[in-house]
């Protein structure tokens with residue numbers, strides 16, 4: 001990891017990287033070069049995986065690491081989706097394509113990572129499951145933020161989130177903010193689509209609903225504007241990725257705890273199945289047979 005103090009580089013001509021001027025640091029102000037561990041706050045990060053089982057069950061570390069890693073990916077996904085939303089509002093097609101590509105790739109990584117957790121057997125999970133007490137992914141405020149950003153506004157799910165968690169207020173805020181679907185409507189309108197007033201002016205805290213009128217408009221753009229078709233395909237990829245995650249998650253739940261109730265208190269598999277094939281961009285799916 002390069003420090004921002006004098007770094008000798010073999011890659012740039014004498015004088016350093018073009019456009020990057022080395023800060024002039026007087027001897028008295030000199031400090032130790034920034035290290036990898038300092039920049040990434042590794043000492044703090046690597047202390048955050050505390051098993052609750054005593055003595056620690058071998059697989060509990062895997063369980064903690066994987067959930068923490070997911071929360072980090074959720075953080076990045078929210079960051080990227082916020083950017084895509086702004087791109088939509090600014091009519092920036094190529095910006096939206098760029099960030100959606102990244103979000104789609106993160107989504108694929110989220111799905112792939114479940115392979116690692118699937119190496120944990122039901123017996124192994126049972127050996128520490130009671131240590132989770134009532135904690136559950138159900139209470140992930142960032143996951144709720146993601147759903148709200150994507151227009152899946154299940155307001156009642158907020159009551160399961162941890163009010164003490166920093167992300168709770170953000171989830172509450174996002175529930176009452178326009179979702180990426182509302183931002184997409186603006187983008188479409190700027191590209192000449194007739195967005196029905198019922199969509200453009202709808203209460204943003206309501207779940208996004210498909211619209212046949214809008215589907216006709218999207219179909220026309222799909223068939224006449226290849227650059228928009230590219231965007232719509234990427235949005236469909238992302239959407240499919242989220243549905244794949246839901247499917248893989250419900251299967252890992254089923255193979256690990258069968259029909260037991262979740263630690264969060266839901267019916268477990270039965271509850272999760274309800275949102276299995278729910279699309280984010282329903283209008284894009286509704287027209288595929290006509291493309």
Ligand code: HEM
Nearest residue numbers: 067070136137138140143253256257262263264265266268
């Ligand atoms: C052995 C592994 C896992 C089991 C047995 C499991 C179990 C469950 C169950 C039973 C639920 C339903 C809510 C409840 O009553 O608790 C749930 C929800 C959830 N889990 Fe997992 N889970 C596992 C792994 C993961 C992983 C790796 C993540 C990644 C963050 C995750 C995130 C979530 C989320 C976000 C929900 C809420 C889903 C929704 O509201 O639609 N779970 N999990």
